Amino acid sequence: MKKILLATAALSLTAGMALAESHGKTIRMGTEGAYPPYNFINDAGEVDGFERELGDELCKRAELTCEWVKNDWDSIIPNLVSGNYDTIMAGMSITDERKEVIAFTQNYYPPTASAYVAASEEADLEGGVVAGQTATIQAGYVAESGATLIEFATPEETVAAVRNGEADAVFADKDYLVPIVEESGGELMFVGEDVPLGGGIGMGLRQSDTELRDTFDAVITEMKEDGSLNTMLKKWFGDDTTTYE
Structure with a gap:
């Protein structure tokens, strides 16, 4: 199994402070719902997949109330910027071009x-x-x-x-x-x-939402360090998928 070394030592105490300040907020999570196993709509008509499970766990750990919003891929970034939802979790690769428009957390799926x-x-x-x-x-x-x-x-x-x-x-x-x-x-x-291609898959946010980005960065780091993110990756992508070390 391939491994990716964690690069989390640079995270500062401000991430923990942001985590505390964000508790209780309702966050709208934007996804495509058409890219299994990352995200898809199940037989009950609900958002499902790796990113739904991961996003729900991130929200639980951050003590946030999260609601899922489905949006077509070709307008998913413009509708984030315009405020229709607060994050993108949609199998979106981190690229320099996208960073000119939105911000990203650290990756929660390694470069693949x-x-x-x-x-x-x-x-x-x-x-x-x-x-x-x-x-x-x-x-x-x-x-x-x-x-x-x-x-x-x-x-x-x-x-x-x-x-x-x-x-x-x-x-x-x-x-x-x-x-x-x-x-x-x-x-x-x-x-x-x-x-x-790309720098792995991360959560997209508005560039102005630095506190929210730091909050999610902190809980992603926590899940990498306690092994729960690796467990989730193997559940959805198989035992041979790239994981974090």
Whole structure:
């Protein structure tokens, strides 16, 4: 099992102070609800998945009342900035470009690989048509790769584009693609090399919400140090997933 070393020594006492000052507040947690196992809508019509379980635990430890709000991916950052909710927990990779608009906590999912999936081992990844979800780091990578990028609003549509022949391959988070490939009965397969992108997945917040960011940073650190975050990662992504040490 791969390990990622913790880098938490630099957290100051101000995080603990922010944690105490934030108790009791109602926080609206924004998510896409369409990116299993990170987040999805279950049969009861409720937000579910790794980020729902993690977010609820973070709120419990911070003594916050948290409400979940579903929002489409392509407007998830603008609606955070405009105040429709207070955080984003939606499988969002930490990037320098996004940091120009919003703030992030430390990552709660370590940097991981993105991958190509196609219906044929002969898929042309360099000169063909590759599907990606709009406004993702994967779509940005494809746009600069030489391939023709075709964008879709949801991750399901990117995979459907490969199944129906509209795209030669899809490029997305490998953890999202693994169960799809496994359940395809050989119809879909991984092709090419994995590509490491981004700085891991973190919680997005408005840049002005420094106290709230410090609060969540403190409880994420706590869950890394007591091993509970690793337990949750293995529950949702398997024993071979990258964890924290």
